[in-house]
Amino acid sequence: MVPWPLEPEPVPGMDEEMAVCDVITSPGTLLSEDVDPLLIRGVPLDLCMQSWGTHFSTAESKNVNTRMRMSYSLSRTTDTIDCFLSHDWQTSRWKKTVALLVIFNSVPAAVTSVLVSTLASVLLCFDLLPGGWITGGCLGYFSFNLVFFFWQRLRRILCCRRTMVFFDRICIAQHDEHLKQEGILSLAGILAQSRKLVILWSPHYFTRLWCTFELGAFLKDSESEKPVEFLPVSVALQLLLQSAFMTALCLAVHISLYIEEAAAVENSSDAALLFFLIWVLPAGLGILPVLLHYGLQHLEDVQQLGEQLANFSVRDAGCTCCTVDHCDPATGNQLLCDRELIFRTLKRWYRNSALDSGEKDHHLVRFDALVRERLSSSVLPMVGAGVPPARYRMALYLPLLTAVFPHYLHLGRVRLRGWGVEHWFMAYGAFAATALLFFWLCFFCCRFSVKKIRKAVPRWVVIPFLQSLILLLTFTFWIPFRAVLRRTGSSLAGGVVMSCMWLILACIYSTQPLRACRKIGQ
Template sequence: MAAVVGVVSGLQLFSPDLLRAVPAWVALRHLRRLCLRPGAEIAPADLFALSHEVKSISEFWSHSWRGRLSAKLCLLLMLKNGGAAVCLGTVAALFVAVLSYQDLLPGWYKAARIEGRFDGEVKTSPWAILSGLIVASLTLLLWRSRVLVFLDQICIHQGDAGLKAKAIVQLGAFLKNSRKLVVVWDPTYLSRAWCVFELAAFLHTHNDEKPAQVVVKPIVFAPAVFVIAIGGVLLMAFEICLPSHNLFTLMRALYLIAWGLLVAHLLEDFWRHADVAEEQFRTFSWQSVTCDCCSMNHLGPNGEVIACDKEILTRCLNQWFGSQEAFENRVRTSVRDSFLGPITRGFPLGYSWQLGANSYLAWGMANMFASRAHAGAGEFTVVVPIYCVVWWLWLAPIQYFTLGLIARWIHKKHAEKLSRPAACAVTFTRYFGYAMNCGLPHLYQRLLQMVLDQISAALVFAFTTFSWALVAYHMWAKPSK
């Protein structure tokens, strides 16, 4: 036991041939296979052969196998392939918009729903936004990210007990030789001893890095990004395809509010998960975490006695931090800040993820630009790129930021014991706030277009909304306490 503890806590790589990694696309393909065929038998040797020896690991994927695998797969696909999907989808949308402008694609004419003094018809079609969606979706699923990652099921031999034991005792050394720790968080993460050990070991071995390269992504991010992206594509498709009739305008407005409520519900779910993590950190006790060996009463498949992983890890943590109590205090303070800070500060999904989820704005406005340019709409065409920049880069992100603030307030109120009148007031405030957040920017844009010329309206809209976004973010973007 003492020798094993010495190897684990020493963080020295005694077997460099066991420091292995796998291209991210191969790891994602394996996870996809597990989701599609959960009961399929995969030879451990074949899995191990997918990895290869490396000098260092780019990303160490830390996760709990007790969590929902499909949600983890979606999250990791977005994390590794999302950037390429957004870029290629946008290029495809712009290319198809050019083809539409050149009359090389079919379309139909309809009265333009353009505020101001334009009475002509425009040739419209949804090909740009559809091509952006299709190319982005295919890229998300099929892109081959070559970032070298560590996924335990592949990089540790699951069929050779000797190799597996050697790799497990050097897991701390693997973390020391990893440049980034990617935490795929779900509510079971902090209850698993090995997950907590991975987080602690990485922070311990990268203590001189300020800040340490820890990326925390809750699995609830995946459905939120999906709803934002697909809901936005549908909204832009309605805008492009539906006739310019008051009834359809009302339908679009109702859809916008319903979509905003769904996103708000997902953000409320996000804050529920964040509160679970907060409570887990606040009450963290090493004694409460579990290992598979403990659940099996430290007996192997054939009845043989096996060593307790938790006992080994406890001794390692005592060597690193001085005592179990010191480690628990570290988890409740600095580890908590490193973990919760990135997901409770600022934009709920992170600014770059917001831009990716909102890329449908660029695809849809490429459609509008081509239609108006084809019709010779002049200044009505020039303002489209301005509105695209405004909505994509700061107005839509600050709307989701505001939705997140409202959702967090609602979540806190639900945790309180409220009287019936107070609960009704909270419910009314909830829906009123969501509706105003969704609708006011559109009404403001329409008002400016009615009282100013198109270019002046666009520039005033850009300046005022940018100023509001800066003020709102700096006032309210604070980490969780």
Template sequence: MPVSVLTFFLAPYIPDVGKKQSCFLDVVSINQCDAKMMQEGIYGLGGFLSASKEMRILYSRPYLSRLWCVFELAAFRTANPTRRIRFVPLFVELGVAVLWLGGTLAIILYIVGFLTNFRGTVLLVVALLPLLGVFHLLRQNLSRKRQVFLALASFELSDASCRLASDQEFIYSAIQKWYGSLDAFTAYVRGPLRDELLKDHLGTNLPWYYGMLITTPWISLGMDALAALVRGNAPLHAILAYGIAMTLGLFTLWWLFTM
């Protein structure tokens, strides 16, 4: 179980191991305390965007209501017509976290129930109680996914706002210059951009490393039982049978290939 918990916290960094990458993260790269420096940073966004190889959108519900976020999107695509915009809606990570946490709680309850002499159906019912919460949260997560599709399909530039009227005037002027008109940009977001952003999110499959993360609580359970068989001097054929059928087959491969 400790290995599973450690994996959960290290998982975000695993895909980038061995890679040298740098990023411009506006909220920390632009001064948030000095108003003058903040304004200079904001008006210099175009330069950073034009030098970027990729734009990564950590999407949550308020994203399209923030005019500066919309500006960044418009500016990046104008400066880099062929470079990738990676759409990373946060509901994906939330769903993974819910599945991992639900599996972990189920296993903890199973072990506690077993140690307190619960057996059979009662033990399974107790262990599976967290999954009721998991299913409820996953339904909410699917609703968030539908909202993303709807938000892009019904995008209205006029619904996005910023604090200063002068900033709005600057952004509108830039978008009109780049796209010909505000309506043309709105149509672009609803059509080609929406298709580009959502092409990797039409199905329900997860990246392999997220699948592995979700299976770690179950793999830990299988490894614990396997270790108990070894320490208990169980026959070799029993150890191999459990290791292949349960630890590898059920707790690892079955979970991984059903993600």
């Protein structure tokens, strides 16, 4: 074995550069889990997300060093880190920001909006709501959007405890080479101090060395019960677009029913229905194609995930330092070799089993096995067949449905069309069922297209076909209820049709977990 050569005498004026080279080449350099408490830094989530995720941007800007210094000043030392944000730098800042809004803000926004709409409905029943149903509906929509987009800032204003996250660009000094080295070498320890790992996944994620190491370091302890939040950025955008389409649909309902009530003449419901269809058509032509585009993209991405995990090799994962030949393009300084750091850390993790096996690269083989087996069992169930997580679906659908309720309650009280409160309750139930069927159709048609059609037909042909099919099936699902209730006027007949609608919906949604399990097993 060739001994490590003696260190040469430092050249005057070159001490800082030599220190960097020592860290790069020293065989003792590795990622330690024993971290100086001063290096455990976090940043409030509202600052991390400010200016629509400007800190996630990879665009070059002037005064880079000043910007890096200002970003680092946003972080602070902390005893605990609530969430460690794991992401790749190839994904758009906008997609990551939307994903963070869905993860951290959607549930509080839904709870707030539902409570506000419920309170407004109660006040409306006792004629205590100024402005009537219009005020109730506006409060429901406004409260949801206010909390969804600004919840983290509201927590700061209300003096609530702020969510502290670890975000590499802010919490690791980028302007000071020595501090940057210390921060990078402390990543394993920072992960150990984090309560939760949040993964903003894209198809690039498992091709990046650091991303895989972060997830592996978080899950390597088999007894650890720390949660992992795994959300594809494409599904977050899809959910937001579905919410936008649903908002347009609710506005169409409000305006068409308002026109019908204001006209107060026979057959005004036909004119209102015509207006409703005219209003929905632009939403269907404008928002729905974009929604289907990202839905198809999401399901295609999920198909890649299983293959990435099954064929994963840490030796093939990419890292920026090796791409630029360990030289910072902006400053010309030498960079730490991330691959060497991670490989040495893996060797320390598995040194006992490596001695038993005698295999040279046993630590790399063990880490590959961790990714392929442990991560496959923990990640794939979160993604399933590509179905968005149920809590986020309900968080984005339910507030919009409850915001419509005060209007239906008002129509029952004024007996529009001669219908009482019970008739309008059934009409509201039919509308909610139709909206939920629409969301299911979007997912089902996208998945069917990816599996059966997409390989043979270009997307610009598939999307108009799916768009027409979804709108046709949605309208077909709803029109029997309207026809029966209008022809008979019987609450019993309308109740039977509405019950059948919800029964069909329950059968459809109850089979989704079974299909997801079969997808995982394939």
